[in-house]
Amino acid sequence: QVQLHQSGRGLVRPSQTLSLSCDISGDSVSSNTAAWNWIRQSPSRGLEWLGRTYFRSKWQSDYADFLKTRVSINADTSKNQFSLQLKSVTPEDTAIYFCARDSPFVDPTDFVVEFAFFDYWGPGTLVTVSS
Amino acid sequence: DIQMTQSPSSLSASVGDRVTITCRASQTIDTYLNWYQQTPGKAPKLLIYSSSISQSGVPPRFSGSGSGTHFTLTITSVQPEDFATYYCQQSSRPPLTFGQGTRVEIK
Numbered sequence: 351q352v353q354l355h356q357s358g359r360g361l362v363r364p365s366q367t368l369s370l371s372c373d374i375s376g377d378s379v380s381s382n383t384a385a386w387n388w389i390r391q392s393p394s395r396g397l398e399w400l401g402r403t404y405f406r407s408k409w410q411s412d413y414a415d416f417l418k419t420r421v422s423i424n425a426d427t428s429k430n431q432f433s434l435q436l437k438s439v440t441p442e443d444t445a446i447y448f449c450a451r452d453s454p455f456v457d458p459t460d461f462v463v464e465f466a467f468f469d470y471w472g473p474g475t476l477v478t479v480s481s
Numbered sequence: 482d483i484q485m486t487q488s489p490s491s492l493s494a495s496v497g498d499r500v501t502i503t504c505r506a507s508q509t510i511d512t513y514l515n516w517y518q519q520t521p522g523k524a525p526k527l528l529i530y531s532s533s534i535s536q537s538g539v540p541p542r543f544s545g546s547g548s549g550t551h552f553t554l555t556i557t558s559v560q561p562e563d564f565a566t567y568y569c570q571q572s573s574r575p576p577l578t579f580g581q582g583t584r585v586e587i588k
Contacts, residue, residue, distance in 0.1 A: 397568060397570075399575075399577040399578065414575075463513075463531070466515075471525060
């Protein structure tokens with residue numbers, strides 16, 4: 351059974367860097383089928399995908415365009431975890447942050463659909479940006 | 482970016498009612514459409530993927546359909562534990578995007 355456990359500070363000052371980690375049990379961050387995502391949720395913006403990291407012969411990352419200059423998602427294979435760093439935060443970045451696993455499936459034509467759905471989620475971390 | 486629009490944004494239903502939620506994509510996404518259920522204080526839970534395939538353990542009263550730009554989630558006989566918020570999400574191409582949610586409330 352896959353479990354994701356989140357850690358990190360819940361209060362961040364404006365202009366500082368938000369840092370969160372997601373510890374994985376029951377799977378490997380180096381899996382060549384899964385991807386590891388960060389998603390946030392706020393009343394004003396709803397659910398927003400921030401980005402993902404995954405290993406396919408080499409490490410790769412994809413990010414949401416609106417955050418691309420501020421966001422970094424990295425894997426730590428020694429701890430079997432992945433992390434989110436969001437620089438230069440503002441109160442607009444106040445949200446619940448979730449980590450989530452993205453999994454593939456095989457469709458009826460035997461085609462492997464990668465990055466198909468988020469099947470395991472962390473419990474969420476409320477991060478408030480305030481001075 | 483692909484915009485996902487759900488309707489209605491909220492609805493009231495009685496136990497045993499049939500409930501239908503619609504999700505429209507701003508561009509065609511084939512069947513790369515997932516549905517999630519979220520209850521207060523919890524992370525979203527995967528219900529349906531690839532438009533119509535039920536995740537393991539999801540009750541058969543939940544079903545999904547659609548392709549291209551128009552999708553529906555149906556609950557054939559809503560139960561007390563189904564009162565929650567439902568989200569669609571497209572997995573066709575990044576950035577992955579969600580609908581704004583449909584809150585299902587008890588009438």
